[in-house]
Amino acid sequence: MTYTGDVTRGGEPAVRELAGLTVRKVSVGPMDNNAYLLTCRSDGSQVLIDAANDAETLLRLIGPAGLAAVVTTHQHRDHTGALRQVVEATGAESIAGADDAAGIPVVTRTVGDGDTIAVGDCTLEVIHVVGHTPGSIVLHYREPGGIDHLWTGDSLFPGGVGNTRGDKKNFASLIGDVETKLFGRLGDDTWFYPGHGKDSTLGAERPHLAEWRERGW
Template sequence: MTPGGPADVRELPALTIAKASVGRMDNNAYLLTCRTTGEQLLIDAAADARRLLDLIGPAGLTTVVTTHRHRDHHGALSQVVTATGARSLAHADDAPEIPVVTSTLRDGDTVGVGDCALEVIHLVGHTPGSIALLYRDPAGAPHLFTGDSLFPGGVGNSFGDPAAFASMFRDVTTKLFDRLPDDTWFYPGHGKDSTLGTERPHLGEWRDRGW
């Protein structure tokens, strides 16, 4: 995918996932649509409000969830919220540094999109309030939106802070890999998707290299 290019669409029985690349940092934004009600939720209004609003379309938007406080993940948030009237959600520990937050989230909370539900998973390290969102598809594998906490090839950037790396690695291991099956498909904040099964054999390597 390239910024401004066509969205990559995945159709699940109850939920449609549209992945778009936006902005100069090639951020991923994910539009989730409940196939029963048509309700829509956007993960990370990262950049290029016009592109995101075109993706949202006439069905409108109920919710925006921001995965963490770094500006490249919320550059278009104010414009999208103003245009759609959507509520804006983020973890309480990152909310003060995000321009528009109408309600805050905690670990274990549930965010609805129509008849579907997303579980909030707090992953401390990349930022204090980073989160992942988990959709447990009743008809198949789980789907996990990891922000900048997990990528193909490693956990997110800990900016040279050993304590932040240790926290992030621990949370990703215990809250994601230890809880979810290998066929869990995950969608990061930048770049390509992967599965937990593909990445699981490399956890030891990640721990040993420290990034």
């Protein structure tokens, strides 16, 4: 089945096979948060991105293979609702951006710009983007022989950057980091997986960057 990234709460995971990783995407919670389970295809190691809600659903997704770590993209409560339950049930490490850690229920390791997180023999690079929250992180996977993949939390969506609640300083920081650290470094075929809703590519969104900056959100 062709991966589209379309998921509904209570529905089946959307599954995408990459070189090195299997990606499983589900929608959880009343705010339809996306959670992503990454599985190393060589040794079965697993990392969950955003234990947002519905611990039962996430634990069923994780299954008997266990979980090495949960990575939280940012401190907002709709992205951490099941974190403590998942960590307690699996013994997983809990990883978050250093500048958001104080606002997250349980954190055992903090990361910053340029740090790496292992998923078995695969590597995620941490990209720190400031604006939606002070410690928001994006995770970057460079697929061997393939394309780049980004898990963007609430920092980048199809149609714009994340909500900065009318704060002009935060918006300027976020749009600047997204333009420089994501669009400025990576190609149009880069696929990104946001914290809510549909996926997109940098190529589909790039023509609208000036429009986003002009409108201020």
